[in-house]
Amino acid sequence: MKVNKKVFALCLAMMMLLLTITACKKETLEEPTTSTEKEADTTKETTGNSQTEEAVVQEEVIDPFMKYNPEITMTVGQFVGDDKMFPEGETPSENKAYSMVQNNIGIKFETMFTAPYGDPFNEKIRLQININEIPDFCTAQVADIEVLIKGEMIEDLAPYIEKYGSQALKDMIFYNDGVLVDPVTRGDAIYGLPATSDINNGVAVLYIRKDWMEKVGATEPKSFEDVVTIGKQFMEAGLAKYGIAFSNEANALPYTAMMNAYGAYPGAWIKGNDGKITNGSIAPEMKTALNGLRTLYTEGFIESEYVSKDSNKVIEGILANEVGIMIGEFWSPLWPLQSGVTADPTIDWNAYKIPAVGGGEAIPYAKIPVSGYAFVRKGYEHPEAAIIYLNHIIDDMYNPDTTRPFATELRASRSDEKYSGINIFSWLPLQVDRPDKNINWASNLVVAVDKKNPDMLLTPDEKDLYTKITSGLTENWGWAKTYLAGVPTAGSYEKLRYNDYTGAPTKSMLSQSGFTSSTEVEFVTKYIIGSIDEQEFDKYVEEWLSVGGQQMIEEINK
Amino acid sequence: MLLPGFIALVVFCYYPMLGIVLAFKDYIPSKGIWGSPWIGFEHFKFMFSYSQTYRAIINTIIISLLKIVISLPIPIIFALLLNEVSRKHFKRSVQTAIYLPYFVSWVILGGIFVDLLLKGGMINHVLSILNIPPIDFLNDNKYFRGVLVGTEIWKNFGYGTVVYMAALAGVDLSLYEAAYVDGAGRWKQMLNVTLPSIMPIIAMMTILSLGNILNAGFDQIYILANPTVYETADIIDTLVYRLTVQSPNFGLATAVGLLKSLVTCTFMMSGYYILYKTSDYRIF
Numbered sequence: 001m002k003v004n005k006k007v008f009a010l011c012l013a014m015m016m017l018l019l020t021i022t023a024c025k026k027e028t029l030e031e032p033t034t035s036t037e038k039e040a041d042t043t044k045e046t047t048g049n050s051q052t053e054e055a056v057v058q059e060e061v062i063d064p065f066m067k068y069n070p071e072i073t074m075t076v077g078q079f080v081g082d083d084k085m086f087p088e089g090e091t092p093s094e095n096k097a098y099s100m101v102q103n104n105i106g107i108k109f110e111t112m113f114t115a116p117y118g119d120p121f122n123e124k125i126r127l128q129i130n131i132n133e134i135p136d137f138c139t140a141q142v143a144d145i146e147v148l149i150k151g152e153m154i155e156d157l158a159p160y161i162e163k164y165g166s167q168a169l170k171d172m173i174f175y176n177d178g179v180l181v182d183p184v185t186r187g188d189a190i191y192g193l194p195a196t197s198d199i200n201n202g203v204a205v206l207y208i209r210k211d212w213m214e215k216v217g218a219t220e221p222k223s224f225e226d227v228v229t230i231g232k233q234f235m236e237a238g239l240a241k242y243g244i245a246f247s248n249e250a251n252a253l254p255y256t257a258m259m260n261a262y263g264a265y266p267g268a269w270i271k272g273n274d275g276k277i278t279n280g281s282i283a284p285e286m287k288t289a290l291n292g293l294r295t296l297y298t299e300g301f302i303e304s305e306y307v308s309k310d311s312n313k314v315i316e317g318i319l320a321n322e323v324g325i326m327i328g329e330f331w332s333p334l335w336p337l338q339s340g341v342t343a344d345p346t347i348d349w350n351a352y353k354i355p356a357v358g359g360g361e362a363i364p365y366a367k368i369p370v371s372g373y374a375f376v377r378k379g380y381e382h383p384e385a386a387i388i389y390l391n392h393i394i395d396d397m398y399n400p401d402t403t404r405p406f407a408t409e410l411r412a413s414r415s416d417e418k419y420s421g422i423n424i425f426s427w428l429p430l431q432v433d434r435p436d437k438n439i440n441w442a443s444n445l446v447v448a449v450d451k452k453n454p455d456m457l458l459t460p461d462e463k464d465l466y467t468k469i470t471s472g473l474t475e476n477w478g479w480a481k482t483y484l485a486g487v488p489t490a491g492s493y494e495k496l497r498y499n500d501y502t503g504a505p506t507k508s509m510l511s512q513s514g515f516t517s518s519t520e521v522e523f524v525t526k527y528i529i530g531s532i533d534e535q536e537f538d539k540y541v542e543e544w545l546s547v548g549g550q551q552m553i554e555e556i557n558k
Numbered sequence: 559m560l561l562p563g564f565i566a567l568v569v570f571c572y573y574p575m576l577g578i579v580l581a582f583k584d585y586i587p588s589k590g591i592w593g594s595p596w597i598g599f600e601h602f603k604f605m606f607s608y609s610q611t612y613r614a615i616i617n618t619i620i621i622s623l624l625k626i627v628i629s630l631p632i633p634i635i636f637a638l639l640l641n642e643v644s645r646k647h648f649k650r651s652v653q654t655a656i657y658l659p660y661f662v663s664w665v666i667l668g669g670i671f672v673d674l675l676l677k678g679g680m681i682n683h684v685l686s687i688l689n690i691p692p693i694d695f696l697n698d699n700k701y702f703r704g705v706l707v708g709t710e711i712w713k714n715f716g717y718g719t720v721v722y723m724a725a726l727a728g729v730d731l732s733l734y735e736a737a738y739v740d741g742a743g744r745w746k747q748m749l750n751v752t753l754p755s756i757m758p759i760i761a762m763m764t765i766l767s768l769g770n771i772l773n774a775g776f777d778q779i780y781i782l783a784n785p786t787v788y789e790t791a792d793i794i795d796t797l798v799y800r801l802t803v804q805s806p807n808f809g810l811a812t813a814v815g816l817l818k819s820l821v822t823c824t825f826m827m828s829g830y831y832i833l834y835k836t837s838d839y840r841i842f
Contacts, residue, residue, distance in 0.1 A: 132587055305676055308672055511807055514800060514807070517800075519610070526786060
């Protein structure tokens with residue numbers, strides 16, 4: 001009897017388990033089918049274009065802007081920005097952007113997972129890679145793409161780009177001799193589509209308090225020494241507590257940009273005169289530059305307590321008027337500087353190029369403007385769909401006069417009340433931005449504002465910005481500063497320094513970079529605050545090489 | 559009736575433990591845990607070839623021993639003192655007040671402590687009023703471990719106090735009456751009745767804290783430390799975090815985890831053995 005009871009209990013437990021499993025399954029299965037039916041109906045209504053249908057049937061005539069009929073499904077990993085709210089009734093996996101793709105391109109996205117944009121998303125996709133369950137189409141970081149290529153988990157997209165890519169797409173992907181896709185290119189094979197962003201992302205811009213400059217009678221800095229002098233004048237006048245906003249985060253902008261001003265490029269791979277690539281972190285210039293920063297620290301130009309402050313604390317300091325010089329990017333006026341101006345409209349900032357030590361302009365380090373690469377899972381039935389999708393997505397950016405259905409609906413959605421102020425583009429799995437968009441806008445806007453003539457602007461976005469800039473409102477200060485000063489400044493450097501090694505991360509780079517950077521960060525901090533001797537530099541170089549640096553250099557130069 | 563529970567235990571607790579083989583493998587995701595090639599003790603060798611590793615191990619043991627030793631008597635003393643308080647409201651409010659920080663995350667406390675302890679922070683401001691030169695608590699290797707131990711105890715001693723208070727409430731009142739009849743005063747009662755009665759709880763808390771010998775408090779140190787004090791504060795967890803956050807190195811992380819578990823296991827077992835021998839106390 002006792003045994004029977006046990007068996008009975010076990011059976012019951014099993015049954016309950018099975019019931020929950022089937023119940024779960026039903027739920028997930030039912031939802032998509034109903035919605036597909038609904039969407040399918042609308043598809044039938046909205047489309048009557050027979051030409052595109054033929055294109056699918058006849059292989060010979062390839063239309064880069066074709067529409068799948070019958071529609072296909074594609075599982076995707078979708079990132080969601082925490083600031084992007086969906087209107088009522090729309091979710092990350094069912095929204096206007098998705099239905100636009102479904103109705104006009106015939107691709108139905110099914111989200112395998114959603115995760116917040118940035119590190120959480122990168123960690124999620126890394127996890128999916130590690131359990132070998134990846135979506136058909138998804139964005140990942142270069143290092144993860146390398147893992148995917150090694151594991152033969154993703155498709156070579158080169159033949160599909162060649163065959164199905166529109167001219168705009170090819171222009172974008174092969175921008176500047178293909179520098180954007182270099183990291184995911186292996187021989188002739190290309191394993192990822194670049195998620196391009198603005199060409200000036202990461203390019204340093206120097207911001208100095210304009211109102212304070214007027215107070216102390218300072219003029220535009222011609223050399224980095226001038227910047228230091230201005231900072232000291234601010235301090236002497238009792239306006240600032242320290243010279244420059246400087247955080248303790250490894251390789252954060254103020255640090256790298258100041259090192260660049262001294263001619264050092266920490267963290268970058270640099271080709272020497274002998275044609276061999278070495279790392280900027282151990283180059284002799286590094287020592288000169290660190291000595292410079294060390295002096296600035298002793299002089300109080302760099303805050304004595306910067307080691308305890310992360311970037312959030314540093315921003316608090318800027319907004320609390322503790323400092324009048326900061327190094328940011330072209331968008332810094334929008335964030336964080338706008339908050340300070342909103343609180344006190346007498347505050348104003350000037351934007352300058354970073355000057356070099358000894359005069360002239362510095363050559364700032366810049367990364368290629370790609371935030372990740374989209375891959376297609378090996379074995380997915382329609383690998384070309386990724387290319388077709390991207391053709392449609394960028395159509396409007398490169399051809400303002402296009403009348404293709406996707407671009408038309410996209411444009412209509414922009415004037416839709418429901419989506420005002422939202423970039424529905426950011427709801428899509430692969431986000432691309434025309435690399436020169438802001439530069440083009442800024443140069444048009446500068447002229448238009450100068451001539452007070454908004455009619456010369458072509459796109460609605462530019463007209464919208466023009467209204468904001470010329471409104472003179474305090475809350476639009478950031479827009480005006482960004483497009484009239486930030487973008488033009490960032491875009492006007494004579495030269496930018498890119499990584500001389502653009503290939504995929506090598507084996508030791510993947511496994512050892514933690515060790516080299518840990519060694520570097522500790523050394524750099526101690527050196528700047530002067531807690532170790534100058535002679536320690538050679539010891540640091542030795543250690544850096546021994547914990548994997550030597551191996552990386554050898555692998556790269558192979 | 560035990561069977562479903564047992565199956566769940568095997569499936570969710572023991573089966574995943576097999577994943578420790580990763581410590582001896584070069585993990586390649588597409589090949590999975592079992593298909594990845596064996597590389598023997600490569601991860602361990604590499605770990606020990608790095609100079610920062612030794613420093614981290616030594617720091618871990620020093621910091622956690624300091625924390626364990628210093629934080630052991632404080633809640634006991636506090637509980638005994640509180641136990642003597644007769645006013646119920648006062649007792650309750652003190653208990654609640656000291657217990658509260660236990661629930662606050664280090665992320666929040668870290669921000670508060672940084673503001674307090676900076677060279678231009680509040681504590682140094684008070685010191686300057688008293689004409690004492692400012693102390694750089696967060697960047698000076700001499701003080702940083704003190705900061706770690708102090709803040710950790712301040713955050714957690716309320717929890718220990720509550721546990722001991724509960725143990726004290728369970729002491730048989732007739733024992734006190736007997737001691738009183740025998741002529742024992744307050745002090746003698748505490749020494750001969752209270753302490754022996756809560757001894758098992760003290761022993762258990764000690765063994766449990768020994769299990770943390772290699773957990774010197776990742777979140778606390780990660781938030782409060784900066785490279786200038788790595789010399790005295792960089793522990794195994796923060797080092798591994800720095801090494802693996804940039805490049806996912808599952809094998810290395812597993813190897814360190816395995817090493818930590820082995821050392822912790824040894825410490826717990828020896829702690830248990832010592833207590834068993836000295837005070838004849840046993841849990842199992």
